[in-house]
Amino acid sequence: MRCITYLVASSSLLFPFSQASALDRRAALDECLTKLNVPTFISSSANYTQAIKPFNTRVTFKPAAYAVPETTQHVQDAVSCGASNGVRVTAKSGGHSYASHGLGGEDGHLIVDMRNFNNVTVDPTAQTAAIGTGGRLGNVAMALYNQTKQAISHGTCPGVGVGGLTLHGGYGLISRSKGLTLDNILEATVVLANSSVVTASETQHPDLFWALRGAGAAFGIVTSFKFKTFTAPESNIVFQYYLTPANASHLSTILTALQDFSLNTQPQELNMRFFLASFSSLSGVYFGTRADFDKLIAPLLAQMGISTTRGTITTNTWLNTLTSFSNGPLAQAKEYNSHETFFAKSLMPARLSLEAITALTTYWDTNARSNTRAWYLLIDLHGGNSSAVSAVPADATAYSHRDAVFKMQFYDRTYGNVYTESWTAFLNGWVQAIMDASPDAQDMGMYINYADTSLASEEAHRRYWGRHYERAVQVKRGWDPEGMFMGPQIVGR
Numbered sequence: 171m172r173c174i175t176y177l178v179a180s181s182s183l184l185f186p187f188s189q190a191s192a193l194d195r196r197a198a199l200d201e202c203l204t205k206l207n208v209p210t211f212i213s214s215s216a217n218y219t220q221a222i223k224p225f226n227t228r229v230t231f232k233p234a235a236y237a238v239p240e241t242t243q244h245v246q247d248a249v250s251c252g253a254s255n256g257v258r259v260t261a262k263s264g265g266h267s268y269a270s271h272g273l274g275g276e277d278g279h280l281i282v283d284m285r286n287f288n289n290v291t292v293d294p295t296a297q298t299a300a301i302g303t304g305g306r307l308g309n310v311a312m313a314l315y316n317q318t319k320q321a322i323s324h325g326t327c328p329g330v331g332v333g334g335l336t337l338h339g340g341y342g343l344i345s346r347s348k349g350l351t352l353d354n355i356l357e358a359t360v361v362l363a364n365s366s367v368v369t370a371s372e373t374q375h376p377d378l379f380w381a382l383r384g385a386g387a388a389f390g391i392v393t394s395f396k397f398k399t400f401t402a403p404e405s406n407i408v409f410q411y412y413l414t415p416a417n418a419s420h421l422s423t424i425l426t427a428l429q430d431f432s433l434n435t436q437p438q439e440l441n442m443r444f445f446l447a448s449f450s451s452l453s454g455v456y457f458g459t460r461a462d463f464d465k466l467i468a469p470l471l472a473q474m475g476i477s478t479t480r481g482t483i484t485t486n487t488w489l490n491t492l493t494s495f496s497n498g499p500l501a502q503a504k505e506y507n508s509h510e511t512f513f514a515k516s517l518m519p520a521r522l523s524l525e526a527i528t529a530l531t532t533y534w535d536t537n538a539r540s541n542t543r544a545w546y547l548l549i550d551l552h553g554g555n556s557s558a559v560s561a562v563p564a565d566a567t568a569y570s571h572r573d574a575v576f577k578m579q580f581y582d583r584t585y586g587n588v589y590t591e592s593w594t595a596f597l598n599g600w601v602q603a604i605m606d607a608s609p610d611a612q613d614m615g616m617y618i619n620y621a622d623t624s625l626a627s628e629e630a631h632r633r634y635w636g637r638h639y640e641r642a643v644q645v646k647r648g649w650d651p652e653g654m655f656m657g658p659q660i661v662g663r
């Protein structure tokens with residue numbers, strides 16, 4: 171299995187958390203954690219071996235120590251052990267970061283695994299829920315629903331952790347109507363670099379609250395969120411239309427139609443994604459009646475050159491709706507053991523120019539179609555006139571992609587154990603071709619929740635946070651002046 175090496179972020183926030191000999195401090199860290207009764211996985215244990223195997227097995231790192239706290243005091247004590255030993259501390263919730271940022275994104279971090287912070291407590295009258303950051307989305311959705319038929323907006327994969335998803339975005343089946351997961355946070359409880367605990371909200375430490383919503387890994391360890399919930403909709407139209415674009419020109423027509431629809435016509439009740447691989451599909455959820463859906467979708471399908479008879483359309487309850495997109499059951503084991511071996515990239519364009527669409531589809535025709543690996547391009551219709559994500563003012567949170575029409579994920583995986591490094595040229599070339607044809611390439615964003623291992627820190631900062639980056643650094647200077655919560659791509663320099 172390969173270890174990926176990053177360029178390490180430079181400068182002032184790094185002292186005194188040097189990575190130079192962090193791995194040598196394992197014994198001292200373990201001793202400190204043991205003395206303070208913080209539960210750990212020691213490096214010779216089977217638990218440890220399983221816990222440090224990331225979702226993306228292409229990107230592996232060696233921690234300096236591995237804490238598995240059960241209480242907030244344990245988290246505070248783990249942070250103080252990191253501080254007293256000069257070792258960076260990283261929270262891990264679901265472990266699904268594409269670049270294994272939950273393992274620090276580099277060797278030598280003290281990992282604080284939040285798996286025991288998985289409580290879900292609903293207040294049905296206030297329509298709020300306290301949710302631990304270590305919960306996995308499938309379990310959280312079931313708990314919200316089973317307690318009082320509540321729901322939050324979140325991503326589709328049931329194994330993803332609440333912590334990483336929420337702190338950096340969180341786009342899913344109902345985001346067009348209800349916003350990102352992070353748009354629904356009312357409060358966050360955070361263990362800071364100095365081991366104290368604060369609550370951040372619009373009225374308490376608003377600068378920290380701003381930064382946590384989009385750049386959250388860099389400011390502390392969030393133990394729980396208070397979310398605004400909504401009553402789960404029970405009669406949802408779930409649809410999937412299958413198609414095979416005939417050629418580059420047909421694919422251009424499809425993408426142009428989808429872009430125009432997302433920007434101008436698509437109502438909040440319709441959530442939709444286009445999947446391009448060896449087969450393609452348009453799928454999503456409509457929160458309304460079948461008759462209204464048919465009226466809405468027919469002109470779009472006609473523009474895309476898809477017959478209405480190519481679709482599967484069902485009416486589902488909320489949990490069945492989630493299951494339709496979850497690629498397996500919602501219930502997730504605490505001992506999570508699901509992995510893939512892949513390289514991924516993203517783009518968050520405000521709008522794709524005609525030239526950029528042509529570049530995308532030409533590359534598909536000439537390079538992607540003949541590629542026999544299990545690659546895909548997933549395009550979520552993220553923003554536009556009616557999207558709840560775009561309705562939030564651009565500077566209200568650290569999330570910097572409010573104006574992005576599409577959330578594009580380029581994913582290339584192997585079913586073998588080794589992803590040959592030279593294969594990264596396939597997706598790097600695809601994204602570069604689109605960039606080369608885009609007048610606004612310099613400003614085009616990327617989504618840190620699809621962390622791209624090929625980005626050096628400076629480009630990562632610019633692509634992930636754009637003009638919010640400098641403000642996030644200022645906030646970090648206040649809350650983590652010595653750079654305890656650092657990694658190759660997260661906020662801090």
Ligand SMILES: Cc1cc2nc3c(=O)[nH]c(=O)nc-3n(C[C@H](O)[C@H](O)[C@H](O)COP(=O)(O)OP(=O)(O)OC[C@H]3O[C@@H](n4cnc5c(N)ncnc54)[C@H](O)[C@@H]3O)c2cc1C
Nearest residue numbers: 263264265266267271272325326327331333334335341392
């Ligand atoms: C199969 C799959 C499907 C996905 N589907 C979607 C989707 O539908 N929509 C979407 O928006 N994204 C999706 N993602 C991306 C996902 O949102 C990110 O990978 C996310 O960061 C994973 O969160 P995690 O807690 O599981 O990961 P981790 O690797 O544990 O954490 C990711 C980052 O968050 C930090 N972090 C985690 N917990 C905390 C905490 N408690 N306090 C402070 N920092 C913390 C970590 O340090 C790390 O930097 C998907 C990913 C996968 C692998």
